[in-house]
Amino acid sequence: MTTPIPEVAVAQETRHLLDNFPLSRSRSADEARELVGRALSPHRLDLRGSGHSFEARHNQIRLNQVSLNVLSYGSAVDIDPGERGDFYLIQLPLQGRARLRCDGQEAWVDPTVLSVLHPHARTRMEWSADCAMVMLQIPSSVLRGRLQRGGEPQFHFTQSRQDPAVAAWWQAVGDMTRNLHAYGQQWLRHPAAYAALEGFLLTGLDLLQHDCALARETALADAGNTRCLQRALEYIHAHAGESPTLSAIADAACVSPRTLEAGFRRRYDQSPLAYARGVRLEQARQTLRSAAIEGRSATVTDVALQHGFIHMGRFSAYYKKRFGCSPSTTLRGN
Numbered sequence: 001m002t003t004p005i006p007e008v009a010v011a012q013e014t015r016h017l018l019d020n021f022p023l024s025r026s027r028s029a030d031e032a033r034e035l036v037g038r039a040l041s042p043h044r045l046d047l048r049g050s051g052h053s054f055e056a057r058h059n060q061i062r063l064n065q066v067s068l069n070v071l072s073y074g075s076a077v078d079i080d081p082g083e084r085g086d087f088y089l090i091q092l093p094l095q096g097r098a099r100l101r102c103d104g105q106e107a108w109v110d111p112t113v114l115s116v117l118h119p120h121a122r123t124r125m126e127w128s129a130d131c132a133m134v135m136l137q138i139p140s141s142v143l144r145g146r147l148q149r150g151g152e153p154q155f156h157f158t159q160s161r162q163d164p165a166v167a168a169w170w171q172a173v174g175d176m177t178r179n180l181h182a183y184g185q186q187w188l189r190h191p192a193a194y195a196a197l198e199g200f201l202l203t204g205l206d207l208l209q210h211d212c213a214l215a216r217e218t219a220l221a222d223a224g225n226t227r228c229l230q231r232a233l234e235y236i237h238a239h240a241g242e243s244p245t246l247s248a249i250a251d252a253a254c255v256s257p258r259t260l261e262a263g264f265r266r267r268y269d270q271s272p273l274a275y276a277r278g279v280r281l282e283q284a285r286q287t288l289r290s291a292a293i294e295g296r297s298a299t300v301t302d303v304a305l306q307h308g309f310i311h312m313g314r315f316s317a318y319y320k321k322r323f324g325c326s327p328s329t330t331l332r333g334n
Helices: 029-039 140-146 164-187 191-208 212-238 246-253 257-268 272-294 300-306 312-323 327-331
Strands: 022-026 044-047 056-062 067-072 077-083 087-095 098-102 105-109 113-117 122-127 132-139 158-160
Touching (some): 029 044, 029 056, 029 067, 067 164, 087 140, 098 113, 105 113, 105 212, 140 191, 212 272, 246 272, 272 312, 300 312, 312 327
Antiparallel strands (some): 022 056, 044 077, 056 067, 067 132, 077 122, 087 113, 087 132, 098 122, 113 158
16 A cells, blocks of 8 residues: 655645745745845746736745755746756745756656756746745755765656655655744754754755666666656646546557556556646636635636536545645635
C-alpha cells in the first residue's frame, strides 16, 4: 500500500507562512519585480489576466548563509529571470502550480513535485494565481562545501514526493518553516541554533542527489515515457474544463490507454483521470477564491459545472478531501 503524501499546508493560508518576517509587500507588479529582484535575482514579471488580485508577498528568514523564503503573487504571473546568479534555488510548492523552463528542460511543479534550479541556468516560470512556494536560496560554494559526496552537486531538475528520500527532506523543510513561523524570534536569538538549522537542511539535501551513472543508464529508457507524459500533462491542463476521457488523453500522448495508466501510476501514483480531476479542483478553487476576493456573484454549483463537475455531492467530497474545507467556505473568503 502506498503511503499518502503528507501535506505541507498549515491550517491558515499557506501563502501567509513566515508573515512575521516580511521582506516585501506590493500591489504593483513593477514594484514587486524590483523588490523581489533585489532579494533573489533581477527578472521580468508580467501579469497574466487582469491582475485585480495581485499582491506580492515575500517573507524571508536568513539562517546564516541560506535564506528561507515564502513567495506568492495572488495573480497568475510570468517570471523571466534569464540567467540567474551563482546560487541554487530549491522550490517547494505549498499550493497551486507552476510551469518551469530551465536550460532546455520543462516541467510542471505542484505540492507533489519540487524543483532544483542550478546556478546560472536560464529560467522562465509561469505561476498560477494561487501558487505559493517555499524557496531555499543557497550559494553554490556553501552547498558544495556541505554535501557529503564532494564535487559538484548533482540534482534532478524535478523530484517527486513519492520518493521516500524526497518526502523525508520535504517534510523536514515544511516542519521547520512552520516552526519558524511560530517561534522564529526565539530561534534567531541564538546564532548557534539557527546555524544548526541551516546545517540540518544542507546535510539533508544529500538525500536529493542522484547517482549520475545510474541516471545515464536509465535516461534513454525513460526519455520516451517522459515525453509521452509531458504531452499528456499539456493536454490535461489545456482541456481540463472539458473533463477529457482517458482515450483522448492517451491519443494526445501518442500511447495506448494502458501504457498511459502505467506511466502515470509509476510517476505520479495515480491515474490520468485522477490527476485531471485534481487539476479541475485546483481551477475551481481559484475561481471560488477570485469570486470571494473580487466580491463577484457566484455559486458553488455554477463553479462546479464550469469546471466539469456535474455531481455536487462528489464535487464537495473531492474538494474537502483535497483542500480541507468545503467549496462554500472558500467562496465566503474563509
